[in-house]
Amino acid sequence: MTNNPEISLGLEGINIASTNLCRIDGVAGELIYAGYNIYDLAKNATFEEVAYLLWNLDLPDQDQLKEIKETFQSERVLSELNRHLIRELVNGNARPMRALEICVIALGALDQNSSDFSPSNLKVIATRLAARMPTVVAGFHRARQGLDYIPPRDDLSHAANFLWMLLGKEPSELEARVFDVAMTLHAEHEMNASTFSAIVTASTQSDMYSAIASAVGTLKGPLHGGxxxxxxxxxxxxxxxxxxxxxxxxxxxxxxxxxxxxxxxxxxxxxxxxxxxxxxxxxxxxxxxxxxxxxxxxxxxxxxxxxxxxxxxxxxxxxxxxxxxxLGIPSDLYTAIFAMARSVGWTAHLIEQYANNRLVRPNAVYVGEESKDFIPLAQR
Ligand SMILES: CC(C)(COP(=O)(O)OP(=O)(O)OC[C@H]1O[C@@H](n2cnc3c(N)ncnc32)[C@H](O)[C@@H]1OP(=O)(O)O)[C@@H](O)C(=O)NCCC(=O)NCCS
The missing domain is CATH 1.10.230.10 (Cytochrome P450-Terp, domain 2)
Known part of the structure; x- marks a missing residue:
């Protein structure tokens, strides 16, 4: 230990990884996802294209887009375990972000391949999480109102389908587009508290589900996604x-x-x-x-x-x-919606992390007392 060790509270200004995913210029007010300006993506790309971009560092061609849309569709349906958990969580008056955290972990419990860190399997898990989280949020909201779960529809986009499952009303073209862009705007943001906590969890070679549950818990706070x-x-x-x-x-x-x-x-x-x-x-x-x-x-x-x-x-x-x-969305779901969108950025960072992993293990500077004599319990 040096005599005057430097402490970086809040890790401000510390680079903890290199990334191909996102660049932010805080002075110019610029946000870039894998080389593409956020203004261009918001205007021209759908959320599904942005998800593909972040997981593959390239925009999809038409076949690749068709394939990722089909994977989203096949992964959307709620598992019996999630439905059961949602019922119990509603009975216990759980808040939406807590419910989401628990349902993410439950998805991991059902996946026998959760510890396969090959890039292809990580992309399968990433798509599953991004596809399933909206169904969990919508299902939770329906259940707490005493309403039936609305199954996903394959003819709707990822964004439009969420509004459909949540509100039971097909959104207008404008509503669907606005929600789609809002999802894109929340999809990724370089390093930040929740992405960092996902990386810390993954760096111990824990799996993607646990890492995303950590991120959901971190996003919950009012200084971040709350x-x-x-x-x-x-x-x-x-x-x-x-x-x-x-x-x-x-x-x-x-x-x-x-x-x-x-x-x-x-x-x-x-x-x-x-x-x-x-x-x-x-x-x-x-x-x-x-x-x-x-x-x-x-x-x-x-x-x-x-x-x-x-x-x-x-x-x-x-x-x-x-x-x-x-758009008619209840205010206590806003942070869960942030999480649904950011799941794409989180998992994209995790794909980078697993490919080049190093255990995250910082230090703390001890400032407590030294050389204290141990006093037996009977004399304290
Ligand atoms: C996001 C946030 C945590 C970033 O904070 P930060 O870079 O660590 O800034 P600091 O906490 O060092 O604050 C710097 C100064 O700005 C002030 N400040 C920062 N955010 C403020 C806010 N939202 N309202 C009023 N004052 C604010 C602080 O009080 C501090 O003032 P001081 O120097 O007189 O003590 C902070 O701006 C904030 O709390 N915002 C509100 C929560 C929010 O919207 N979070 C979502 C972020 S996407």
Missing amino acids: ANTAVYELLTKIGDEASIKPYIDELLDRKERVMGIGHRIYRTTDPRAVILEALGEEVAEESEERFYFDLSRKLRDYLGERLAGRPLYPNVDFFSASVYNM
């Missing part, structure tokens, strides 16, 4: 435009944080928030539920004044809350 639900709660607490200033002034005076604002890497603009705001406007034009979307914009404007000069801007969660609200 922020989108927290944004919705903030909007409902603010309530109307006139209350924005007094509410936010008081919150900031108490040194609390505004959810959906700020990012460790983006210091100017988060391109995902820009894309979501534009999509939100398209949905709002057709929606009777545009109230919170409009309130989000007013809130953004006021925060722009109040936090001027500080690198604090809307992040991806800021507009996801009101966009999902307009």
Whole structure:
């Protein structure tokens, strides 16, 4: 140990891996998936194409896209174990992210090949997780309302099928496209708390299911994926435009944080928030539920004044809350939806990790007492 060991709290600024998957330029506000700009992918690619890209580092041709869509379809149906667990979890009043965490582990329990780390088997598991997580979330939401599980439909895209299974209503073309893009925007984000926790788990040569369950648990916190639900709660607490200033002034005076604002890497603009705001406007034009979307914009404007000069801007969660609200999605599912989409990025990083594994084992600097005399129990 050196005399003055450096400690990097929060691992800020530490590179822990090289990756072909994602590059973020936090100053330019740029997000790149495997060489493709997020603006191009959001405009031109479906979520299935993005999933293929992240797992294979190349966009699919037509046959490859057909094949991955068929694999998604064949992996969507809920297992009997998941259905049973969902019933029990609903009976126990479990929250959606906890239910998802448990159902991910249950998928692993049923897979005899979970420890086969060959790239081809890892892609099978990755597709299974990405395909099945939406069915779990939708099935859980139906069950807690006392409603029957709606089986997946093969004629719908991954995004449209989720909305169908969740709401029992076929989404409009616009709703399906907006949700598809939202999934793409959440699919990958280089290194971050949940991806790191997946990598730590996999680095011990534990399997992909356990690694993804670790990631789901890490995403749950309000400083990470939990922020989108927290944004919705903030909007409902603010309530109307006139209350924005007094509410936010008081919150900031108490040194609390505004959810959906700020990012460790983006210091100017988060391109995902820009894309979501534009999509939100398209949905709002057709929606009777545009109230919170409009309130989000007013809130953004006021925060722009109040936090001027500080690198604090809307992040991806800021507009996801009101966009999902307009799509009719209950607010306590927002983080689970983030997890469904991010499962693709997590598993893509795990494919890289298993191919070039090294046990993650950092150090801690001991600052406690030394050389204490042991006192027998009877004398303490
Ligand atoms: C995302 C986040 C954790 C990144 O934080 P970070 O890079 O570690 O920034 P720090 O915690 O070092 O904060 C730096 C300063 O900005 C302030 N700050 C950061 N985010 C803030 C927010 N959302 N609202 C108000 N102030 C904020 C901090 O209070 C701190 O102020 P100080 O220097 O006066 O103490 C942080 O911005 C945050 O908590 N945001 C809200 C939660 C959220 O939306 N998370 C989703 C991220 S995609």
